[in-house]
């Protein structure tokens with residue numbers, strides 16, 4: 001089998017050795033006589049998988065002791081609702097920094113539960129830059145942002161100063177790509193299917209003081225209930241948790257820490273941005289200082305030529321390069337699972353395509 005190079009925004013390409021290990025353990029995990037897919041979530045073997053996965057995550061992200069880790073379902077999208085349901089006080093309000101599709105959805109959901117103030121918006125600039133110097137009123141229940149915009153390809157390089165107001169961040173498309181100072185956040189959430197594994201699992205990291213009993217909430221939507229039951233109020237996404245464990249083990253083995261992984265990711269993406277900046281055919285419209293390390297949209301001036309390039313790349317085994325339907329063009333998502341050779345190949349194919357156009 002020839003594996004394609006998958007530039008999808010998620011679910012995305014996993015490290016080959018992770019897939020190989022999952023395949024080797026698919027019929028039997030250890031000497032348990034069964035696969036992880038068949039295992040009771042209450043069994044000692046599975047509980048050990050969960051414990052080890054949380055231990056690795058805590059160690060890599062250096063999560064302080066006063067934070068809980070939850071393994072939930074419902075995708076990152078459910079957190080657009082769970083965050084206001086749990087963190088908005090009666091008659092309270094949230095502040096959101098609007099940076100595109102994902103914060104628009106979060107604003108819409110938040111307004112179903114209470115007041116949501118847009119503190120700053122990148123809309124006038126088509127979201128090609130991240131709003132800076134945002135003033136955070138100190139009467140907010142929390143400030144919400146999306147740290148990496150998967151669709152436009154923007155990324156916060158500096159977090160806003162929030163004072164005493166807890167910061168909530170959707171880190172779905174940047175978690176585990178670089179070190180982060182968890183103590184600066186009140187709550188972090190991320191779907192696993194980009195940088196952490198497969199679909200079906202959402203990781204929530206929440207500071208103890210934000211976990212409040214909210215008896216009026218559906219139990220499944222309550223952080224307090226999920227914390228009390230250690231993510232096992234109902235059957236958790238067992239296989240996805242196991243896959244997260246394999247990805248974390250891979251990061252430890254290949255890179256030791258997130259600083260080393262960040263440096264690898266920076267070198268990978270620099271290959272693409274350097275080429276884009278020198279290209280006469282392709283361009284990236286994001287303000288340079290706000291460029292994402294994970295998602296790189298690019299385009300030509302002609303949608304037909306974009307389509308031609310996507311087909312050309314596909315024939316070379318480079319798949320899912322089509323940009324998000326809301327922006328068009330192309331997008332290369334270069335998560336942890338994409339090796340350097342994959343980006344080298346992409347740049348080589350883009351160069352060849354550009355040269356062929358120049359001759360036409």
Ligand SMILES: Cc1ncc(COP(=O)(O)O)c(C=O)c1O
Nearest residue numbers: 075076077102150170172173191
């Ligand atoms: C930044 C961001 N937030 C949230 C989501 C929604 O994630 P899910 O499909 O897991 O609900 C996505 C999906 O791509 C995303 O990129």
